[in-house]
Amino acid sequence: MFRNNYDNDSVTFSPQGRIFQVEYAAEAVKQGSVVVGIASKTHVVLVAIKRNAEELSSYQKKLFPIDEHVGIAIAGLTSDARVLSNFMKQQCLGHRLTYGRNMPVRTLVDMIGSKAQINTQHYGKRPYGVGLLVAGVDEQGPHLFEFQPSGMTEEMVAFAIGARSQMARTYLEKNIDKFAECGRDELIRHGLRALNESLVQDRELTVDNTSVGVAGAVRASEQDGGSIAVEPFQVYDQQDVAAWIESVAEDKEGDAGAGEGGDAAGEGMDVDS
Amino acid sequence: MDHRPQAWGRPRDDVYGAYDASYLQTTGPKTATQAPVVTGTSVIAIKFKDGVVMAADNLASYGSLARFTDVKRLRPFLSTSIVGFGGDVSDMQFLDRHLNELAIDEAYEHDHAETPSPSDDSTTTTQPPRGQLNAANLHKYLSKLMYRRRSDFDPLWNQILVAGLDSASKPFLASVDLRGTTFSSPSLATGFGAMLAQPIMRRFAATEEDAAKLTREQAVDVVKECMKVLFYRDARSLDRYSLAVVTKDGVELREDEQLEKQSWAFAERIRGYGTQTV
Numbered sequence A: 001m002f003r004n005n006y007d008n009d010s011v012t013f014s015p016q017g018r019i020f021q022v023e024y025a026a027e028a029v030k031q032g033s034v035v036v037g038i039a040s041k042t043h044v045v046l047v048a049i050k051r052n053a054e055e056l057s058s059y060q061k062k063l064f065p066i067d068e069h070v071g072i073a074i075a076g077l078t079s080d081a082r083v084l085s086n087f088m089k090q091q092c093l094g095h096r097l098t099y100g101r102n103m104p105v106r107t108l109v110d111m112i113g114s115k116a117q118i119n120t121q122h123y124g125k126r127p128y129g130v131g132l133l134v135a136g137v138d139e140q141g142p143h144l145f146e147f148q149p150s151g152m153t154e155e156m157v158a159f160a161i162g163a164r165s166q167m168a169r170t171y172l173e174k175n176i177d178k179f180a181e182c183g184r185d186e187l188i189r190h191g192l193r194a195l196n197e198s199l200v201q202d203r204e205l206t207v208d209n210t211s212v213g214v215a216g217a218v219r220a221s222e223q224d225g226g227s228i229a230v231e232p233f234q235v236y237d238q239q240d241v242a243a244w245i246e247s248v249a250e251d252k253e254g255d256a257g258a259g260e261g262g263d264a265a266g267e268g269m270d271v272d273s
Numbered sequence B: 001m002d003h004r005p006q007a008w009g010r011p012r013d014d015v016y017g018a019y020d021a022s023y024l025q026t027t028g029p030k031t032a033t034q035a036p037v038v039t040g041t042s043v044i045a046i047k048f049k050d051g052v053v054m055a056a057d058n059l060a061s062y063g064s065l066a067r068f069t070d071v072k073r074l075r076p077f078l079s080t081s082i083v084g085f086g087g088d089v090s091d092m093q094f095l096d097r098h099l100n101e102l103a104i105d106e107a108y109e110h111d112h113a114e115t116p117s118p119s120d121d122s123t124t125t126t127q128p129p130r131g132q133l134n135a136a137n138l139h140k141y142l143s144k145l146m147y148r149r150r151s152d153f154d155p156l157w158n159q160i161l162v163a164g165l166d167s168a169s170k171p172f173l174a175s176v177d178l179r180g181t182t183f184s185s186p187s188l189a190t191g192f193g194a195m196l197a198q199p200i201m202r203r204f205a206a207t208e209e210d211a212a213k214l215t216r217e218q219a220v221d222v223v224k225e226c227m228k229v230l231f232y233r234d235a236r237s238l239d240r241y242s243l244a245v246v247t248k249d250g251v252e253l254r255e256d257e258q259l260e261k262q263s264w265a266f267a268e269r270i271r272g273y274g275t276q277t278v
Helices: A020-031 A078-099 A105-118 A165-179 A184-197 A238-254 A256-268 B089-111 B135-151 B198-204 B208-213 B216-233 B265-269
Strands: A035-039 A043-049 A063-067 A070-076 A130-138 A141-147 A153-155 A158-161 A210-219 A228-236 B038-040 B043-048 B051-057 B060-062 B065-068 B074-077 B081-088 B158-165 B171-176 B182-184 B187-189 B240-247 B250-258
Touching (some): A020 A070, A020 A130, A035 A165, A035 A184, A043 A070, A043 A130, A043 A184, A063 A210, A063 A228, A070 A210, A070 A228, A078 A105, A078 B135, A105 A153, A130 A210, A130 A228, A141 A158, A158 A184, A184 A210, A210 A238, B038 B089, B043 B081, B043 B171, B043 B198, B043 B216, B051 B081, B051 B158, B051 B216, B074 B089, B074 B240, B074 B250, B081 B089, B081 B240, B081 B250, B135 B171, B171 B187, B198 B216, B216 B240
Antiparallel strands (some): A035 A158, A043 A210, A070 A130, A130 A141, A210 A228, B038 B081, B043 B051, B043 B187, B060 B065, B074 B081, B081 B158, B158 B171, B171 B182, B240 B250
16 A cells, blocks of 8 residues: 555656665665775775575675676676676677777776666666676776666775675775775785674684685886786685685784774664674 | 748758759768779888887879878877878778777776876876877777778778887887788888888888887988988879877877988989980
8 A cells, every 4th residue: 555656667766856776776785795895006805705595505606807907796686797797708808809908997887887877767677786896907007996786886995885884894994094005915804804894793704705806006117118017806715815814813813802892883883784 | 031940051042043952862872992092102110219200291192193282191199109091091081080089088088097196297298198098009909990891891991000109118110901901010111112111211120129229310310211212213202291200208290391302313314214215
């Protein structure tokens, strides 16, 4: 009787000026497990918590390489992410073929932005139910972009999307000034600490449920032309992430007091579970 | 006053008679270039230590008629690269418009990404934003475009030289023709220049190592000398030409150069052409 009449399609505004289908899609992103991305002057990292449907099953992948220089982290409907990922791979390959260079990351992100936005204004279409963090390097250096199902894209210094990602964002906001100068490993550790913040009480980072992706850009000196040497985007899993997880666990034991303080602050902001 | 907008700006029917709308008909057989019509002759270019020098005369010929004498056949791209066109002039104009569009798109993509770096910049030159299409990217793009058009059996009847810097900021020079064939070399010439100018340029820059030893002045002198030889021996050439030097500081393009110190003394000794009897 009091059913919402304004959420049947993505082209109808509610009397309050909202488009419910787009909001529902944004909600789908919050159902996905958390992913964190951080960019420094030389590197950009993506870290993610993988979920397994049941104890005996494998873990769903969260990080995907797109091209030599770009990778994505997904939160939401994996099948929608597959469509976007295939699209991005094709665009990058096409750009490499016609211009002989890596596609600028912003150009790529603008493309999926336009693609997703079109789905929000045609009858019979639906928005993608997935949010992305796009990490990549180009001639300008490392970049991190957020992508939302509404078609919104924005460049970020650091960001987190997915379930309970507010806790991770709080950590990132607290430490934002440190990121720019971070080295590769330190940036990854910041990412893992941010992930840790958003974990539920009895869960912890393990080699099974943690993925790390890194891309880097080291600029040659001006005399050598100032061109960028690209460290290709690479995903690390299992034993390859063990050392990073361990080092984060160690410094947590080191200052347990500070950790508790963070938890207390986090509980108050636990808006999505 | 005629109030119908369709008639505005048109010759008045009561004065000139009814307009023959069949001229506006756009249907008809699909046509493709079967032969170049208005043509430009050689483009020559040579690499040197920190860049590339390119030259082409300002003539567009209609067959053997020297029809247009002020045609600019060297076109800068994003003020970082230079493109030199030999062959059909209308196809050159098409490509020029196309490349302008590409340059505008590229400039839009990159200007908002550009953040001024605080450290360097005592040398405020025309340094382009990083990541814009460089000469190597542009050449790759043109080669795909030319090959696509020849595969459609509608080639763009040009041979093109692209000069600038590559991603490692080293001098770049390469050619692409109407078939999409590409090659590169320390010195390149299209058309008649390939026979007349290329041997001269090879004396100075046979290899990349030789080219890396040439100074800018030497390279410019070689190119000027070649333009002179081309004017002596190529009947479709002109003594007014454009000369471009592209380095990391950008493109310097002079479009109204005049051949200097010509000597036609050798012409007296030429026998065997025309109507002479001895």
